[in-house]
Amino acid sequence: MIEIRDLELTFGTGRHLVRPLSDLAFSVGKGETYGIVGESGCGKSSLLRCIGGMEKGWTGAIEIAGQPVPRIRRGSECRVVQMVFQDPYGTLHPRHTIGMALSEPLRAQGMERSTSRIADALRAVGLNPAFAERYPHQLSGGQRQRVAIARALILKPDVVLLDEPTSALDVSVQAEILNLLADLREQLGLTYILVSHDLAVVAHMCGRIAVMQSGKVLEELSASDLRHGRATAEYTIELIESSQLKTAA
Amino acid sequence: MTSRSQTLSAAGQDSLLRIRNLSVRFGTSPEATRALRNVSFDLGREKLGIVGESGSGKSTLGRAILKLLPPIAQISADRMQFDDMDLVNASERNMLAIRGSRISMIMQDPKYALDPTMRIGDQVGEAVALHLKLRGREKRRKVLELLESVEIRGVERVYDLYPHQVSGGMGQRIMIASTLAANPKVIIADEPTSALDVTVRRKLLILLDKLVSAQGIGLIFITHDLNLAQDFCDRLLIMYSGQVVESLKAAELRQARHPYTQGLLASLPRLDLDLPRLPVMMRDPAWAKDMETAR
Amino acid sequence: MLHGVVENAGAKAADAESRQVSRLLSFWRIFRTDFSGMLGLAAVGILIVLALLAPVIAPYDPYLQSLQSTLLPPSARHLAGTDELGRDVLSRMLYGARTTLLVVVSVSVLVAPIGLLIGICAGYFGGWIDRTLMRVVDIFLALPSLVLALGFVAALGAGTENAVLAIALTAWPPIARLARAETLTIRSSDYIAAARMYGASSFRIITAHVVPLCMPSIIVRVTLSMASVILTAAGLGFLGLGAQPPSAEWGTMISTGRKVMIDHWWVAAFPGIAILVTSLSFNLIGDALRDALDPRKA
Numbered sequence: 001m002i003e004i005r006d007l008e009l010t011f012g013t014g015r016h017l018v019r020p021l022s023d024l025a026f027s028v029g030k031g032e033t034y035g036i037v038g039e040s041g042c043g044k045s046s047l048l049r050c051i052g053g054m055e056k057g058w059t060g061a062i063e064i065a066g067q068p069v070p071r072i073r074r075g076s077e078c079r080v081v082q083m084v085f086q087d088p089y090g091t092l093h094p095r096h097t098i099g100m101a102l103s104e105p106l107r108a109q110g111m112e113r114s115t116s117r118i119a120d121a122l123r124a125v126g127l128n129p130a131f132a133e134r135y136p137h138q139l140s141g142g143q144r145q146r147v148a149i150a151r152a153l154i155l156k157p158d159v160v161l162l163d164e165p166t167s168a169l170d171v172s173v174q175a176e177i178l179n180l181l182a183d184l185r186e187q188l189g190l191t192y193i194l195v196s197h198d199l200a201v202v203a204h205m206c207g208r209i210a211v212m213q214s215g216k217v218l219e220e221l222s223a224s225d226l227r228h229g230r231a232t233a234e235y236t237i238e239l240i241e242s243s244q245l246k247t248a249a
Numbered sequence: 250m251t252s253r254s255q256t257l258s259a260a261g262q263d264s265l266l267r268i269r270n271l272s273v274r275f276g277t278s279p280e281a282t283r284a285l286r287n288v289s290f291d292l293g294r295e296k297l298g299i300v301g302e303s304g305s306g307k308s309t310l311g312r313a314i315l316k317l318l319p320p321i322a323q324i325s326a327d328r329m330q331f332d333d334m335d336l337v338n339a340s341e342r343n344m345l346a347i348r349g350s351r352i353s354m355i356m357q358d359p360k361y362a363l364d365p366t367m368r369i370g371d372q373v374g375e376a377v378a379l380h381l382k383l384r385g386r387e388k389r390r391k392v393l394e395l396l397e398s399v400e401i402r403g404v405e406r407v408y409d410l411y412p413h414q415v416s417g418g419m420g421q422r423i424m425i426a427s428t429l430a431a432n433p434k435v436i437i438a439d440e441p442t443s444a445l446d447v448t449v450r451r452k453l454l455i456l457l458d459k460l461v462s463a464q465g466i467g468l469i470f471i472t473h474d475l476n477l478a479q480d481f482c483d484r485l486l487i488m489y490s491g492q493v494v495e496s497l498k499a500a501e502l503r504q505a506r507h508p509y510t511q512g513l514l515a516s517l518p519r520l521d522l523d524l525p526r527l528p529v530m531m532r533d534p535a536w537a538k539d540m541e542t543a544r
Numbered sequence: 545m546l547h548g549v550v551e552n553a554g555a556k557a558a559d560a561e562s563r564q565v566s567r568l569l570s571f572w573r574i575f576r577t578d579f580s581g582m583l584g585l586a587a588v589g590i591l592i593v594l595a596l597l598a599p600v601i602a603p604y605d606p607y608l609q610s611l612q613s614t615l616l617p618p619s620a621r622h623l624a625g626t627d628e629l630g631r632d633v634l635s636r637m638l639y640g641a642r643t644t645l646l647v648v649v650s651v652s653v654l655v656a657p658i659g660l661l662i663g664i665c666a667g668y669f670g671g672w673i674d675r676t677l678m679r680v681v682d683i684f685l686a687l688p689s690l691v692l693a694l695g696f697v698a699a700l701g702a703g704t705e706n707a708v709l710a711i712a713l714t715a716w717p718p719i720a721r722l723a724r725a726e727t728l729t730i731r732s733s734d735y736i737a738a739a740r741m742y743g744a745s746s747f748r749i750i751t752a753h754v755v756p757l758c759m760p761s762i763i764v765r766v767t768l769s770m771a772s773v774i775l776t777a778a779g780l781g782f783l784g785l786g787a788q789p790p791s792a793e794w795g796t797m798i799s800t801g802r803k804v805m806i807d808h809w810w811v812a813a814f815p816g817i818a819i820l821v822t823s824l825s826f827n828l829i830g831d832a833l834r835d836a837l838d839p840r841k842a
Contacts, residue, residue, distance in 0.1 A: 039446035040417075052741055078743030085734040093735045095756045101735075104752070105742035141303075148738075155742055170302035170473065175516035175527035182526070197447060204518035204527070227520055242447040244520060 001191040002028040002051070002159060006060035009046055009215075020046040021058070021215045028208075030158075033185065033192040035206030035223075037199060037239070043215040044195045048161045051193065052083050065158050079109055082152035086164040088144040092136040098122070098147050099132030105155050121150045125180060142173035146180070153184065162194040166201065178205060199243040203227055211236045265434050265467040266292035266314070269328040273306075273313050273491075275321055284309040284322070286491045286539060292435065292467045296458070298482030298499065299471045302513075306491040307471050311437045314469075315352060316344050332434065350380050350431040357440040359420030363412040369396075370408030373427045380431035395426040400456055418449035422456070429460065436461070437469045442477070454481055475502070475513055487513075490537040509536050574836040581832020584825035591822060595641035604632035606639040606792045615808045625810040627801065633814055639792040640815065644822065647708055647777045648770050654712040655719060656766050662716070663723025664754055668731055668746065678724070681717040689714035689772070690779055697785040704793075707786040711776050715769055722765050726758045760837035768830035771823035778819050794819050 007024035010017060020043045028034040036044045049055045051062060053073040062069045064080050085091045092101050099118055106113045119129035125146040136144055145165060152160050162181070166174040178201065185192060196202050202209055203226045211218045211233065218233045231237050273285040285306045290297070301307040312318050314329070314336070329336040331352065339347070348354075356362045364372060373392045377383050383391050389408075396404040399422040412420060421441060428436060438457070442450040458481065461468045472478050478485055479502045487495040487510045495507040505511055512530030575581060594601070603623075610630035618625045624633035666677040684692070689711075696710035730736060730753070739749050780786035781795025789796060794815040801812030 039448065054737060054740060073743070075743055078741060081741070083738065083741055085738065087734060090734040091738065093753055093757075096753075104739065104744060104748075108739070108742050108744040108748065151738065151742075171475065171513055172302065172516050172530045175518075175529050178518065179527055179529065198518075199447075200518040200520045203520055204524065223523070227523065238448055240520075242451040 001030040001032070001065060002034075002193070003063040004051070004061070007047075007050060007058060007062065008060055009043075009050055009055060009058045011057060019215060021050065023216055024060070026210060026217060026220065028191055028193065030191055031185065031189050032208070033194055033206045035202035035209035036193065036195045036212055037197065037202050037209060038212035039197065039239075041214075042212040044212050045163065046215075047212070048083065048163050048193065048195060051159075052081055052161055053078065076109060079155045080157055081159045081161065082155060082157040083161040083163065084145070084148050084152050084165045087168055088141040088148070089136075089168075091148045092144055094136055096135075097132065098134055098136070098139075101136075101147060102132070102151055102154055105151060109155055111155070117154075121154045122147075124153065124184070125150045126176075140173075141169055142176060145169065145173075145177055149177075149180065149184070153188070153190075156188075157190075159191045159193070162192055164196055165194075167196065167198065174201075181205070199226060199240060211239065264291040264293050265332065267328060267330040268292075268314070269326060271310070271313060271324070271326040271329060273309055273318065273325075274323050277323060281323075284491055285313060288488075288491075288493050290486055290493065290496065292469060294465045294467055295483040296461060296468045296470055296481060298478035298485040299469060299488060300473070300475055300478045300485055301488035302473060304490070305488040307473075307488050308439055309491075310488070311354065311439050311469060311471050314437065315348050315354060316341075317348075317354075349376075349428075349433075351433055352435040352437065353428040353431065353433040355421070355424055355428060355436060355438040355441045358444045359417060359424050360412070360444075362424055363420060365412050367411075368408070369410050369412065369415065369423055372412075373423065373430065376427040376430040391430070392426075395429055396423070398429065398460070399423070399426045401426075416449075417445050418453055421445065421453055425457065425460070429464075432464075433466065435467045435469065437471070439471045440473070441470075443472070443474070475517060492537075492539075494536060507536075508533065571836055575832055578832040578835060580828045581836075584828030584832065587821060587825035588829065591641055591825075592645065594638055595645050598635075598638040598642055602632075602635035602638045604635045606631060606636040607790055608632075615804060615811070617808070618810055624814045625808070627797070627811045628804055628808075633797070633811060636792040636797060637794070637814055637818055640794045640797060641818070641822075643704060643787055643791065643793045644774060644777065644819075647704065647711070648773050648826075650708045651712050651715060651773045652766050652770065654708070655715045655769075656762060658712075659716040659719025660723050660755070660758065660762055663720035663725075664727045664750055664758065666720070667724040667727025668750055668754060674724075677720070681720050684714065684717040685721075687714075690776055693776055693780060694783070694785060697780060702785045702788060704787045704791075707777060707780045710780070711773055714776070715773060718769065719762060719765055722761060723758050726761055727754055730754050730757050764830055764834040764837060767826060767833055770826040770830075774819060774823045774826070 004027065005025050007021055008019065009021040010019045012018055024047065026034070036047065038044050046055065050058045053069065056071050058071065070077065092098075096104070102118045102121055103113045106117070115132070118132050122129050122131055127143065127146055127150070131139070131143070131147070136147075139147070165181070166177050169177060181192070182205065184190060192205070194202060194205050203223045206223055209221050209223065209226055211221065211231075213235055218235060219231065221231060221236070225231065226240065229237070229240050231240060268291070269289045271285055271288045272283065275282045275284060288310060299307045299310060309318065313322075313324055316324065316336070316339075318324065326337050331347065334343070334347070336344075336347070370389070370392050373395060374388050377388050377391050377395070381391060393404045393408065396407060401407050401419065401422055407415070407419070415423065441457075442453055445453065457468070460466070470478065470482055479499050482499045485497055485499050485502060486493045487505070487507065489509050495505060495510050497505060502510075503514070505514065509530075509532075512528075515528040516530055518524070518527060608631060610626070612630065613622075613626055614628055614630040616622055616626045622632050622634065624637065626632055627636070662677050662681070666674040692714045693707070693710040696713055697706050700706040700709065736749060736753060739753055777786055778795030778798070781793045782799040784796075784799065787793035787796055789800070797815040798812045801808070801815070805812045
């Protein structure tokens with residue numbers, strides 16, 4: 001479903017050249033959830049921005065559903081990849097109702113905008129259709145994140161990018177959102193790329209996990225490798241140990 | 250409620266902070282929000298974790314002890330004793346003497362706690378000058394010593410840096426260093442590591458643990474992260490809608506009896522266990538009702 | 545109704561309208577509690593009524609000269625006295641309010657969209673568009689606004705319409721600056737990133753997402769700048785470059801009254817007080833609006 005080869009991202013020139021991503025290559029099958037872990041500044045957000053079409057300065061190849069994606073996407077080229085962001089408070093426009101937040105993507109793609117379609121989208125993420133009349137500040141963090149998921153899914157994308165979708169939520173709400181994402185993946189045959197700093201979340205959701213450090217994929221692990229600490233790179237081992245805590249030792 | 254009264258006094262005679270029936274409400278009307286309801290605990294020379302979700306009142310508790318709440322907040326308590334001082338009736342003047350020097354606070358994000366226009370050394374130096382009355386070369390020596398004590402390498406170089414030039418983890422170390430200048434007896438840490446990467450977090454926690462046990466400080470560690478609290482703290486208070494619903498030894502967290510604690514534990518994804526689905530907690534309205542008050 | 549809702553049925557539109565109404569109501573509830581803001585609003589309200597009713601309530605024709613009764617002090621017959629040509633000062637002030645309000649309204653109507661458009665384009669597109677537009681803004685800001693307005697009027701010729709144009713030319717840059725700053729923070733937010741991901745056009749993002757969020761601060765800024773517009777208009781009038789002599793305008797009135805100010809204070813003092821009260825009122829309204837439109841309170 002997703003095929004990435006020799007992806008490289010650079011900003012600036014000469015002495016001011018920075019390269020947030022280099023030599024990236026991986027592929028993700030349909031219906032799979034591919035995890036990306038790493039610490040702040042490792043390039044995981046830049047990678048999502050490249051796949052999502054928000055960066056233009058990359059080189060290499062990104063293929064989605066067998067089609068190479070252009071650097072600048074227009075119109076219907078935007079439909080196939082959608083994204084869910086980290087911050088539930090910044091993800092929705094504060095002066096748009098939930099109904100408008102959900103109808104805007106349909107308008108942009110020239111799709112039919114009906115009340116029933118928006119109601120269906122809300123029901124699919126476990127919200128009452130009456131929420132369409134509300135504003136974001138009347139919703140809890142978990143409810144906003146559900147709306148953000150509904151907004152991403154309303155265009156029926158093939159790939160959904162999840163950028164720390166639950167790290168700002170309480171654990172009990174996190175469980176609900178993770179279950180919802182897993183259910184939607186089954187029902188709609190979605191492919192996810194999940195970025196998180198929480199190894200337990202990644203191990204729970206993903207089949208394969210890439211560990212990133214300074215713009216490169218350090219190694220790729222299976223979920224059970226991660227659970228049993230079967231890593232080869234020193235950094236990965238440190239990451240797993242840190243996540244398991246044991247500070248008192 | 251026997252386990253409750255036991256753990257309340259787990260610290261024994263040697264308690265630094267003794268709090269009984271602390272309540273906080275915002276506003277005076279009957280329907281005013283009750284942010285804290287009859288919270289009671291003792292703090293000894295230990296690491297006490299206060300765990301709860303957003304809105305549980307955990308941060309309010311930390312601030313209420315230092316009386317750092319906005320004027321609209323009404324604080325009431327049967328007893329709030331620090332050493333031999335009564336914090337309930339302490340004047341603002343007395344609180345000023347206590348805050349920062351006897352009881353210190355470490356905030357979540359060092360980015361906002363450090364003054365961006367001052368060099369690191371001068372900022373820590375301000376605390377040193379205020380609490381230890383040191384000047385000139387002696388002050389500088391003490392600052393370097395403090396920075397060394399929080400395991401910062403190249404202290405001479407760090408002394409002259411500005412806050413934007415240091416990483417988050419380093420910033421938090423600097424905050425701890427200036428906190429230590431006053432030799433506090435109690436440190437209240439409100440989510441001190443949630444803005445940090447896991448590897449940095451671990452190093453910082455190890456440091457904090459070392460300092461607290463070496464100097465016999467009582468640490469109140471406020472966090473939303475159950476795993477972290479269990480791993481790092483000696484004792485835990487689990488908070489839900491302004492009340493302490495359960496109080497237990499950190500090592501016994503897996504044997505928690507309150508359904509809320511059990512629910513929280515179950516809903517955490519685990520690295521050591523492969524679950525097909527995460528159990529979702531059903532909240533019982535009875536949890537939010539007033540519990541019997543501790544004596 | 546800048547941001548339309550799902551255009552589906554009439555019921556939807558009615559819903560949207562009632563939402564707008566309830567938002568207005570909640571805004572009004574906050575604004576109402578601000579004493580000085582209400583005071584300013586009342587003063588401006590009275591001024592508007594007086595200006596509209598000027599032909600009805602003015603005791604005399606503002607242009608009627610009466611050389612027998614020049615420079616009469618305030619009395620029962622002439623409440624604010626008469627000027628050096630025997631015209632009733634009160635009547636001239638009432639008609640002058642029309643000129644002043646006309647200038648204020650026309651300048652605001654001209655300036656707000658221009659400033660908004662330029663600022664948002666600069667902030668949203670960035671790059672060379674931003675650099676070019678902001679250098680133009682810098683050039684305008686580098687010159688004192690009265691001097692700039694003077695230059696324009698001198699080039700275009702004196703008169704109320706040209707004064708409006710000149711003031712508008714000097715008043716848009718601060719608004720463009722503000723709109724740009726607001727746009728920069730809005731642009732980096734996740735909901736704009738999401739909108740770009742689902743393929744919304746730049747035009748749609750600007751009109752439906754950026755503009756509604758910029759509006760409150762622009763409204764406040766425009767209201768606050770009304771005071772300086774009044775002062776600049778009066779200044780141009782005073783220098784003989786605004787409204788031309790026979791027509792009643794506060795600045796022009798002060799200018800003519802200046803020659804006789806020491807012995808006949810009322811000729812210049814009353815229009816002066818009118819300018820002071822009006823510009824102060826607009827400032828008070830602006831301050832109250834800033835508090836009431838604060839999204840943290842909404």
